[in-house]
Structure formats: structure tokens, C-alpha cells
Amino acid sequence: MAISELELPTHVTAHDFLGASALAEGLAKAVATRLNAAIDAKGQATLVVSGGRSPVAFFQALIEQPLDWSKVLVTLADERWVPTEHPDSNAGLLKRHLLTGKAAKARFLSLYRAAASLEAAALEADLALAELPAIDVLVLGMGDDGHTASLFPNSPNLTEGLDLQSTRRCLPMLAPSVPHQRLSMTRALLATAGLTVLSVQGPGKLATLRAALQGTELNEMPIRAFLQDPLDIYWCP
Template sequence: MAISELQLPQGVAPHEFPSPPLLADALAEVTVARLRQALEANGQASLVVSGGRSPVMFFQALARQAGFDWSQVTITLADERWVPVGHADSNEGLVKRYLLQGPVSKARFISLYHATHTQAEAAEAADRALAALAGIDVLILGMGDDGHTASLFPQSPGLAEALDEHNPRRCVPMTAPAVPLQRLSMTRALLATARFPVLSIQGAGKLDTLRAALAGGEIAEMPVRAFLKAPLDIYWCP
């Protein structure tokens, strides 16, 4: 099964690559192209990325892009684990190790993690920090085998609030089924403002998950369904 064989909604563009390195390079190129367009139009640009292990190759490819001025670009995360930046599970730590290197280090980074007493307080602090984000020019989402994206997990307490299209919050506390349990996630309302959203996935298993999500059903059962509509580009490799 190839991604081109799936019945995608109108306006959703599939991109298939034979290997992860080729996907990472292509995604890095289109990301920079879109950021450049935003800079030319507005004098500033924003990039929202996802954490976990899958984006590392993309981060490295993005850091290798030459001839691009990152000084007017703001970078932040679609979600974060509520752990200190030095922790092995920190998405911010991952971004700093693999993306904010060389020329990309000139970009402004908005941190979602705050060392507060409670997770709820951390989400409120992240919400305030994200007020400085002037929209989302490029959004790179991933997807879990359960159909979650960002940290919008099925059956998580607070999921209904996070998926509310009219929710004024930018960031909310979420609970994951795997360690670390406590997460922070951008809301659906904020993620949906992205001008160029991308879903980047790898492997046959993720293609099966995508097929199930496209088959229809409640968004709360597979939150990625909220984003499977135009405009969206899907990048996939085996």
C-alpha cells in the first residue's frame, strides 16, 4: 500500500519518498521555502515542530539548509513533555541538540516548559508565552499509532477542551498513556491557524493508522482527524 492509494480529502496533497533521509531533505527544503515566503511578505516567520524521535533527521536536514536568514524566525513546539529541559524526554532538549545549531541558532525559540508547582500552572505559563507567536506559518505534525497528534491523546482528561475549535487557550495540560504522562499541548484552535500544515509519518504501521483515521468516526477517538482536511500536505516514507 502506498499513500497515493488512500482516498484523501480534496486539497490534501500526498508526498511519498523511498527513504527517511529523502523525506527529511524534501521536508526541510519546502519548510525553508515557505518560511522565506512568509519573511518576504511579513518580515517575520514562524515554525512549529513536533518532538519525539521521528523528527531528528528532519531537524538535522533543516539545520543544513544554506543561505537562509533565521534571525527573524520564531520556532516553538506543538507539544512538550512536562520535564526539565535537561531530561532525556524533553522535546525542547531535542530541538536544541539537533535543530538550533549553526545558523538556526539565530532563531527565537519559545519554550513551553516552565518549572511550576503544577502541570496546570505550566500550561498557563506556556499559554502566556505563546501569545508572542504571531500566527503559524509552517506546522509540522506527527502522528502516533493511536491516532494522536501533538499531545492530543484519545481519552485524555481535558481532550474535549483541547479539541474545542473556539477555545481561546493556546496551550493546555494533557495526559499521555505512556511515560512521561504529563504533557503540554497546543490546542486544536491554535494548530488550525497554520498556513502550511504538514503531517509527517513513516512506516507501514502509520499508513494503517492514517487509513483508519480517514475512514471516519469521532475526532476524540483519533484526534489527528481534526487536521485531515485541506490545506494539508502529508509526507510519508516506508
């Protein structure tokens, strides 16, 4: 089965690919097209991406796209509360795999703050995000438990994290695995993106999406919140 064979809401668009390299290339072209359109319209573009190993091929393909990186701001939908040099840092991952070569000219806004506590770090990141220009493209991933960004099921701050009326842009979140402490953009901020893409691979993620589509409880599977809005899903086996 492919994503396009699921019973998707009318505002969700499926893009099926045969393999990971084809998905990375197709997604990179679509994202670059949207960023270039934003640069043409307003002189700048903002890209929000997710960390982890899954997007690395997409990052590498995106670097090769025709794009004036000096006019692009890049930031993360979520971050582990570890220094950039830590192997688990999403910022460190971006610096190794995206913000290099031609893309090194991009401006990077980091969520990580070396504050006294996770809560203080989230407040500092929240203030920094007040200066974030309008999000042109948001690329999300999804865990097998239905989390996206660092909006994990049953996390203490999840209800506020999913509240569209929340005034917070960033919240401290807890993951069920190490490292436990995370910083995550809230749904209220993420939902403002001009284009939202969910990039997933493999039959396990297909099964997770199927389960998400069969229920409505957001706290149980936070990805459901993003299936309620216009969304492009990129998938390969």
C-alpha cells in the same frame, strides 16, 4: 501501498518518498521555501514543530537550507513537563538537533514552565503563546493510536483541546505512557497555521491513517481533526 493511493480528501496532498533521508530532504526544502516566503513578505517567520526522535533527520536537513535563522521563531506543538536538561525534553531535543550551527540564531519559545503544577505550567505557557506571531509552518507527527501533538485519545482535556472555538492556546494533557504529563497546543491554535504538514513513516502509520480516514469520531483518533483542513502529508516506507 503509498499515501497517494489512499482515498484522501481533496484538500489533503500526498508526498511519497522512497526512504527517510529523501523525505527529510524534501520536507526541509518545502519548509524552508515557505519560511523564506514569510520572511520576504513580513520580515519574520514562525515554525512550529513536534518533538520525538522521528523529526531529527528533518531538523538536520533543515539546518542546511538557505534561511536567515535570525528572523525565524521556533516553538513546539507539545512538550513533556520535564526540565530542558531531562532526556525526554522536546526543547532539549531541539537544542541538540535543530537550534545549532546556523540555526542557533533562531529565537526559541519554550512551552516548559517550572510551575507548581501541570495546570499552572499550562496557564503560564498559554500566556506566553499570546505573543506568538502567526504560524507560517506547522510540522506534526502522529502516533499509532492516532494522537498528534499531545492530543491523546481519551485524555481528560481532549474535548477542549480539539474545540476550534476554545480560547485556550495550551492545555495540560495526559499521555498513556511515561512521562504522563504533557503540555500541548490546542487545535484552535494549531489550525491557524498557514501550512500544516504531517510527516509519517512506515506501514504502521499508513494503517493508522487508513483507519483515521474511515471514521469521524475526533476523540477516538485526534488526527482526524487535522484531516478536515488543508494538509500536506509526507510519507516514506
